[in-house]
Amino acid sequence: MTDVVRVTGLRKAFDVTRRTPGIVAVENLSFRLGKADAIGVVGESGSGKSTLARMLVGLTRPDAGTIEFDGRVREWRERGRLARLRRAKEVQMVFQDPYGSLDRRLTVETALRNVLRRHQVDSSAVGTRIAELMDSVGLESRLLASRPHQLSGGQRQRVAIAKALAVEPAVLVLDEVTSALDVSVQAQILALLTDIRARTGVSLIFVSHDLAVVGKVTDSILVMYRGQAVEQGSTADVLRRPQHPYTEMLLSSAPGPGWRPERVAELRAAFAVVHDR
C-alpha cells in the first residue's frame, strides 16, 4: 500500500544572524504514514515538532530532505492557483491557538462557505455541506451566525477543524490542538478526532508535548529531542516499553499516582550522559 505521507531526511536550521551559524530545529528526520493512520509527534518545547509540522504543510521550507504526499514529491517552486488548491487537498493544519486561528470578522457560516466555494463545491450543495460539516464536528447549526468572539475555546477549535475538513484533505496536522483547552473539552476534541478519522479516513499527524494525549488518538509515536527522532514505534510499545531514556523521562514527567519528581531529575541526568557521549 502506498504511503500517504513519506518524509525523508528532513532538515531545517534557522540563522541567528547572517553570520552566526543556525540553530538546527530539525535534523535528518524520516517517517511514513499510511491512509487513515495516526502518528503522534512528541517532545518538549524547542524539540522541533512545530517546525516539522510547518514544513509538512508547506509553511516553512526545509533546507534538505523530501516530503511526499501519495508518492508525489512536494515541489517548492510550484506556483499558481491550481498548485495551491492541489496542495490544500493534500494536507491541512489545525493550530494551537483557538482564539487566533479564525478570522474575527467572519461568521462561522461565511468562513465555511468561503472555503467550500474556493474548492469548487457546487453552490447548490454548499448549504448541505455546511450542515454536514457542523454535524461532523458536533456543533449546533444555531452557531452558524456566530463570530469567533461569541464562541468558547472548544467551539472555536471545532470550527477550525470543520474548516480544515471542508477542503477534504488526505492528511490533517494537529499542532497542540488541545493545549489551550480545559481537560473536559480536551477529551471531547480527542474523541471527535478519533471519530472523524474513522469516518473520513483522513490520516492524522498529532503534534503535542503531552504523551498521554497523544497515546489516546495515535497508532504510532515519534519522539523528538533537539530536532532528532530519538525513538519511533507503535504507541503501545513506546508508552509501555520506552527504549530511550528521554522517552522514559517524558513519561515520568506527567504527574500521576506515585509520581516522583526526583525520578524525573535522575532520568534527565542519565539521558544527558547518553546524549553527550
Add this chain to the structure above:
Amino acid sequence: MTIEAHGPVAVATTRKAAPGVFYLCLGILGLAVVAAILADWIAPYDPSATDFSALYQQPSSAHWFGTDQLGRDILSRVIHGARPSLLGAIALLTFATAVGVLIGTVAAWKRGWVDAVLARVTDVMFAFPGLLFVVLVIAVFDRGPGTAVIGMGLAFAPVIAKFTRAIALEEMARPYVDAYRLQGIGSVELCVRYVLPNLFPTLIGYLVVLFGEGLMSLAALNFLGFGAQPPSSEWGLMVQEGRGGVIQGIVGPALIPGLVIAVVVVATNVIGVRLSDKLAVKA
C-alpha cells in the same frame, strides 16, 4: 492607571474620558460638520461681505462673535470656514492614508529588502520636520490649498506607514493568516481581502486622532500663508488675518477661530481614543 484600595483587594482602573465628555465631543464635531454642510443656509451674513462702518465690532446681538478688521461677521466666517478646514483635513488624511497604508502593508507583507528600502524611505521623510517638507513641496510646485494638502499628506504618510506596518506584522503572525494560506489563497488576495480589513478597526481610531493633528497642521500652514488665500475663511487664515487687531488689544478676530480649532482638535482626540478602545475590544 490608578490603583484604588478597596479593603484587602486593590482594584486597578484605567482613566478614560467620562461618557458625558465623549458625547460632548461627538456633539462638537457634529456641529462643525453641520456647519460645513449647511453654511450657506445657517450663516447670518455673507462671509466675504465687508462693512467699513462696523470694523472691529464687539460681540452684539447683530454680530454674536463681533466683526473683523474689514467689518466681516466673524460667526459667519467661522461657520463658512468649517468647510475648507474640515475638507482640507479629510483630503490630507485620505491622501496620507492611501500612501501610508500601501507602504506599511507592502513592507510588512514582503519583509526582507522591500521592507528595508521602504523603512529607509520613510526614515528620510521622517528626518524632515513636517512643515519644512511642505515648504519644499510648495517651493517646487505652487502655493495653494491643493499643494498644502499634498505636502502635508506626504509628511503624515510615514507616520501612518510605520503604524500600519506594526499592526500588519502583528496581524500576519496570527494563525488564521496561515490557515488561509493553507486553503490555497494567494498572497495578494489574502492581503487585500482578509488581512487589510482586519487592520481597519485599529487604524480608524488612530486616523481620527490624526485628523485633529492634520486639522491643526493645515491651519498652521494657512496661518503662514502657504495654503488657503484670502478671501477664504479657513480658520488658520482667519487667525493670521486677525492678529493685526491683537496689537490694538482686539483679540476676538484671532482668538475665536483659534479657539474653534483647539476645541475641534480636542474633540477629535477624545473621540479617536474612545473609538480605538471600543474597536480594539471588539476585535
